[in-house]
Amino acid sequence: MCGIVGYIGEKSPKEVLYSGLSKLEYRGYDSAGISILGKEQEIQTYKSVGKLANLREVLKGVEVSGHIGIGHTRWATHGVPSTKNSHPHNSKSNKLSLVHNGIIENYAELREELVNKGYEFLSDTDTEVIVHLLDANFTGNLVESVFKILPILEGAYAIGVISSDEPDLLVAARKGSPLVIGLGENEKYIASDVPAILEYTNRVIFLEDGDVASLKQDEIKIWDLEKNEKSTEETEIEWDLEAAEKGGYEYFTLKEIHEQPRVIAETLKGKIKGNSAIIEEMTLTKEELENITKIHMVACGTSYHAALVGKAIIEQELRIPVEVEVASEFRYKNPIINKTDLVILISQSGETADTLAGLREAKKSGAKAIGIINVMGSTISREADGTIYTNAGLEIGVASTKAFIAQLIALYILTLYLGEKKNILDDKRRNYIVENLKKLPNMVEKVLDIEEDIKLKTRVLDSARSSMFIGRNMNTAIAYEGALKLKEISYIHAEGYQSGELKHGPIAMISEECPLIAIATKSDTYEKVKSNIEEVRARSGKILALATLGDEEISKISDEVIYLPEIDELFSPVINVVPLQFIAYYAAINRGLDVDKPRNLAKSVTVE
Ligand code: F6R
Numbered sequence: 001m002c003g004i005v006g007y008i009g010e011k012s013p014k015e016v017l018y019s020g021l022s023k024l025e026y027r028g029y030d031s032a033g034i035s036i037l038g039k040e041q042e043i044q045t046y047k048s049v050g051k052l053a054n055l056r057e058v059l060k061g062v063e064v065s066g067h068i069g070i071g072h073t074r075w076a077t078h079g080v081p082s083t084k085n086s087h088p089h090n091s092k093s094n095k096l097s098l099v100h101n102g103i104i105e106n107y108a109e110l111r112e113e114l115v116n117k118g119y120e121f122l123s124d125t126d127t128e129v130i131v132h133l134l135d136a137n138f139t140g141n142l143v144e145s146v147f148k149i150l151p152i153l154e155g156a157y158a159i160g161v162i163s164s165d166e167p168d169l170l171v172a173a174r175k176g177s178p179l180v181i182g183l184g185e186n187e188k189y190i191a192s193d194v195p196a197i198l199e200y201t202n203r204v205i206f207l208e209d210g211d212v213a214s215l216k217q218d219e220i221k222i223w224d225l226e227k228n229e230k231s232t233e234e235t236e237i238e239w240d241l242e243a244a245e246k247g248g249y250e251y252f253t254l255k256e257i258h259e260q261p262r263v264i265a266e267t268l269k270g271k272i273k274g275n276s277a278i279i280e281e282m283t284l285t286k287e288e289l290e291n292i293t294k295i296h297m298v299a300c301g302t303s304y305h306a307a308l309v310g311k312a313i314i315e316q317e318l319r320i321p322v323e324v325e326v327a328s329e330f331r332y333k334n335p336i337i338n339k340t341d342l343v344i345l346i347s348q349s350g351e352t353a354d355t356l357a358g359l360r361e362a363k364k365s366g367a368k369a370i371g372i373i374n375v376m377g378s379t380i381s382r383e384a385d386g387t388i389y390t391n392a393g394l395e396i397g398v399a400s401t402k403a404f405i406a407q408l409i410a411l412y413i414l415t416l417y418l419g420e421k422k423n424i425l426d427d428k429r430r431n432y433i434v435e436n437l438k439k440l441p442n443m444v445e446k447v448l449d450i451e452e453d454i455k456l457k458t459r460v461l462d463s464a465r466s467s468m469f470i471g472r473n474m475n476t477a478i479a480y481e482g483a484l485k486l487k488e489i490s491y492i493h494a495e496g497y498q499s500g501e502l503k504h505g506p507i508a509m510i511s512e513e514c515p516l517i518a519i520a521t522k523s524d525t526y527e528k529v530k531s532n533i534e535e536v537r538a539r540s541g542k543i544l545a546l547a548t549l550g551d552e553e554i555s556k557i558s559d560e561v562i563y564l565p566e567i568d569e570l571f572s573p574v575i576n577v578v579p580l581q582f583i584a585y586y587a588a589i590n591r592g593l594d595v596d597k598p599r600n601l602a603k604s605v606t607v608e
Pocket of ligand 1: 300301302303304346347348349350351352355398399400401484485488
């Protein structure tokens with residue numbers, strides 16, 4: 001959702017900014033640009049529309065010297081992707097240059113006021129108002145001027161700004177959009193997230209909402225919006241740079257699918273002892289845990305699907321009612337939350353604007369809210385009452401794969417934890433759950449081993465214009481997730497349905513051009529799913545089924561079958577999602593698409 005990066009120091013800003021943007025490109029790739037300032041120079045700005053490689057072409061052969069600069073990769077919100085709408089945006093005098101991530105909600109009013117004052121707008125963006133507003137309020141002191149305009153801006157922002165009047169200063173501010181500061185020897189960085197600067201430093205400071213930072217090569221100051229200077233809290237990041245490389249795979253998405261056995265093991269590591277779950281980050285007291293009678297889960301997209309699987313697991317195992325809500329709905333529906341309810345926010349990035357707003361909404365009710373989060377130090381993890389980290393490592397592919405599997409594992413761990421603390425699960429059941437969890441890395445490995453077979457069977461989608469995914473109970477949300485993955489990266493329209501619902505309408509879609517992908521692995525509802533497949537077969541639909549190894553019946557009623565290792569239905573979502581990830585991946589590859597950067601999408605959705 002737009003990526004910003006900034007640098008001040010002795011290295012070449014052109015190199016640092018470009019490298020940073022290449023790590024941030026997954027956040028948006030509609031256009032990109034950089035501004036660089038030298039000690040005795042003017043601000044020089046270069047932009048290009050489309051993917052970052054186009055900016056490289058623009059920069060080829062251009063001698064850009066300087067020691068300070070800002071860069072931006074855009075995911076368009078206001079104004080189409082074009083050179084004029086790409087960032088950085090500069091003041092008319094070219095004294096100020098600014099990059100922004102977020103949305104300025106009152107930009108239309110501000111624009112009108114500025115136009116009345118004689119400002120000329122060159123773009124259709126909400127961002128351009130910030131730079132003109134800054135110019136209109138400029139006192140000659142950049143920090144002071146930024147402080148003057150921030151209270152006027154409504155909405156969300158992370159900004160980086162430079163001024164030719166103060167060529168030794170980079171100013172950054174955030175509210176609602178993430179921003180991290182990197183610390184090096186006699187140099188500073190800013191970035192939307194850590195991977196952008198990890199090549200140069202792993203020492204970072206996560207800015208809080210409302211923070212304003214002034215960065216010089218050898219000095220850093222941070223204030224809150226009331227101009228109180230804050231002490232800086234440095235964090236050392238453990239992720240290594242290798243995580244940001246493709247490691248021989250054609251796409252990050254494929255690499256991340258292959259990382260899943262390790263991700264499961266990592267997420268389990270340290271969290272299981274005997275038949276107990278240990279969640280050190282859980283800050284709820286014994287009494288608070290005992291009092292929980294209802295759980296709410298709030299998330300978006302793939303994380304929402306993980307929440308739906310979590311509901312099925314928790315309700316089956318613990319008989320505690322769980323309500324799952326899409327975060328963008330939750331915040332506006334005046335949710336009914338009692339003080340004794342537990343609210344769980346699920347998010348890979350920990351920065352999704354709607355999920356973050358859901359957390360703040362939940363906290364207003366006085367209920368405890370915990371996060372299941374992948375990115376350490378992210379805003380949700382810092383604001384929640386506790387966080388279960390998913391340890392999937394850096395996820396770069398825009399389509400979430402390994403982070404989803406890690407979320408499922410965290411939900412099993414949470415189930416085990418609550419089951420023990422609330423005396424719901426006896427020793428025997430807990431032993432059973434732990435035994436199965438430990439088997440999962442190996443079982444997912446077995447699915448990775450049949451990648452070639454899955455790739456071949458993905459051919460049922462070759463002439464598809466649309467597709468249906470069905471599943472039941474534990475696997476309903478896996479059908480939704482399979483459909484979302486396919487839509488996202490192959491652009492083949494796909495719908496996920498509960499198997500039993502197909503006959504109530506969606507079956508009308510089934511045709512030569514709309515195959516069915518059915519999750520028909522062994523489960524309590526296996527026979528019912530088989531009947532649902534028969535219904536489609538009777539209408540000459542093409543069928544690709546996921547079935548349990550040894551199931552001969554399914555091959556008689558399906559065109560293609562992908563056989564998966566046998567596991568208790570409770571854990572089957574972890575196994576069943578993997579072939580669906582491969583199907584989406586190979587469907588996209590077969591259509592010649594860029595899997596890691598699907599059109600219109602961005603990795604971290606930090607706007608509403
Ligand atoms: C789909 C996908 C998105 C995210 C959603 C929430 O592959 O990645 O649907 O799951 O935008 O993002 P997080 O989990 O970062 O809150």
